[in-house]
Amino acid sequence: MTMWAPHAEGTPWSHLDEQNTAALIRQLSYVNENSAFYRVKWQKAGIDVKLVRTLGDLREFPFTEKDELRFDQVTNGGLGSYACASLTETIRIHSSSGTTGRPSFIGVTREDAAIWTESLTRVFTCMGVTEDDVFLHATGLSFFVGGLPVKDAIEGIGAAFVPIGTGASDRLVQANDALGGTVLFCTPSYARYLADYMQQRLGRDARSLGLRRVLLGAEPGGGVRAIREGIEAAFGCHVREAYGNSDLLPAFAATCDAQGGNHLLTPDLLYLEVIDPDSGEVLPWETGVQGELVGTSLRRWSAPLVRFRTRDHVVVNTQPCECGRSGPRILCVGRTDDMLIVSGVNIWPSAIADVVETFVPRVTGALRVIVNGYGPAVPPPLHIRVERAGDIDEQLGDEIALAIRERLQVKAAIELVPMNSIPRSEMKTSLIDRIFPS
């Protein structure tokens, strides 16, 4: 299995310590010099960047929260006071998707763009894209960090990039039939939507597209076994997943042919920690460890981030992989914000999706967990809206509630709704709908 950058992907992390320490020291001093946001933040915390000698010294630094960045951009305008590069040095501006309120903007310098391309090239090579592929790109091209940067990487690999974008299922099918598409890149919810759409509107099986691979990104789901297997069955081909973060790097982890989680592919570009989301304590990179992923840029010039909390909750796997990549693998099990606590039991919406998926074809797989307010604590029963695929089925709700009770130890109240009544999105979709008292 080909590696794009064996010097980073195939090298034990400890062998990179020396070069990464130098990169970190250079990055921190650049940030301290150019980012008013970080200079003030670190002064308040009593941090002197000149004293940093090792990667471990990073633990003294305060975390950066997404809300702080958002607030900073709103207050200071433009790319915010955390950004280091001027607009003169900036060659492209993206914005992050799927959050409420004002979008946050993400600037890229020429050097950043090259690093993004390098990282995405490793990711798509890991997922098996080669120069022989006809690559159907069916996510947003405007603003989205999985748009134009992916184009650059795919062109670099030498595959034929077909920019289909979103909301164009008919054109996707036409282009595929005419060009012989081999690889489809989209979100898990769009892959499922497309399979349903083809069946209902075109009377065609998605297997007739003749794809070699479906590559998923931009939202969780590809890591949920039942969802992945459902897409594999619908398209009759392998499914691989890319993982990233629009503020840190568009994608920096991916599944190889051996599966087992997403390999972390950019230890030389991004320094990662796993922390206990409650205490902030740094956890070891050991198999079975679970926590929130925190990232620090090592080579970023527009908007480097230091100890940025991704809010993604991951499970670590450090077992050696047959593909030869040496970095740990992670499985993203959900957003820290999305974790619910029902009668003391931690529940991830992705785990609920896994159970509901076992009821396909009686359900479509689309669902929402309805939660009152912000809190992770939810009084039982957990309100879950599930789309049925066919006629009214008296037993179905009870059966799903029983399965959730048995597998997740949580009492659920299932509300069955007609097919296509839960909105499908081609971009990020949360499985939680929060209701706030007006």
Ligand SMILES: [Zn+2]
């Ligand atoms: Zn592997």
